[in-house]
Amino acid sequence: MTTFNGKINGNGLKIGIVVARFNAFVTQQLLTGAQESLVQHGVNETDIDVAWVPGAFEIPLTVQKMITTKRYDGVIALGAVIRGATAHFDYVCRGVTTGIATVSLATDTPIMFGVLTTDTIEQAMDRAGFKSGNKGADCAVSLLETLDVQRAILKADLA
Numbered sequence: 210m211t212t213f214n215g216k217i218n219g220n221g222l223k224i225g226i227v228v229a230r231f232n233a234f235v236t237q238q239l240l241t242g243a244q245e246s247l248v249q250h251g252v253n254e255t256d257i258d259v260a261w262v263p264g265a266f267e268i269p270l271t272v273q274k275m276i277t278t279k280r281y282d283g284v285i286a287l288g289a290v291i292r293g294a295t296a297h298f299d300y301v302c303r304g305v306t307t308g309i310a311t312v313s314l315a316t317d318t319p320i321m322f323g324v325l326t327t328d329t330i331e332q333a334m335d336r337a338g339f340k341s342g343n344k345g346a347d348c349a350v351s352l353l354e355t356l357d358v359q360r361a362i363l364k365a366d367l368a
């Protein structure tokens with residue numbers, strides 16, 4: 210039996226980040242966490258590109274645009290969808306979630322889901338660097354591990 214595991218190594222990788230400006234007081238913290246974690250794990254700062262979009266609903270198409278340039282090994286999607294008084298929350302969450310998963314599979318490219326979907330501002334803040342860690346930093350580590358395990362699978366000589 211062969212078991213594949215990925216290391217957390219960003220050397221030589223080119224990473225794209227798409228971040229929503231809606232709730233920027235949260236998403237800026239997610240972005241900072243992701244950038245700092247990528248650099249801590251060996252990604253060169255000049256190899257990280259950031260695209261800002263109006264809201265989470267615009268993330269999937271912009272991620273797809275990034276990927277079609279073939280400049281990036283993987284992408285991190287960052288946003289903060291916080292429930293309001295109407296059902297709009299549900300449709301935005303469904304759109305961004307389904308969109309990211311669809312683009313990732315269609316382009317065969319790892320896209321980390323760093324879009325917070327919370328009922329309150331406090332829950333969002335807690336997951337953007339306060340009591341519950343930083344989802345952006347978590348996504349950075351997950352992306353590096355995913356890229357490395359995929360590399361291990363592809364290069365394995367299982368003859």
Ligand SMILES: Nc1c(NC[C@H](O)[C@H](O)[C@H](O)CO)[nH]c(=O)[nH]c1=O
Binds near residue numbers: 229265
């Ligand atoms: N309410 C939130 C939104 N709404 C905006 C949509 O994402 C989109 O930009 C608009 O519908 C135009 O297409 N976006 C968030 O990122 N977070 C929210 O809480």
Ligand SMILES: CC(=O)[C@@H](O)COP(=O)(O)O
Binds near residue numbers: 290291292
């Ligand atoms: C997630 C949203 O779209 C939400 O912030 C919008 O608020 P509302 O449902 O009160 O219009």
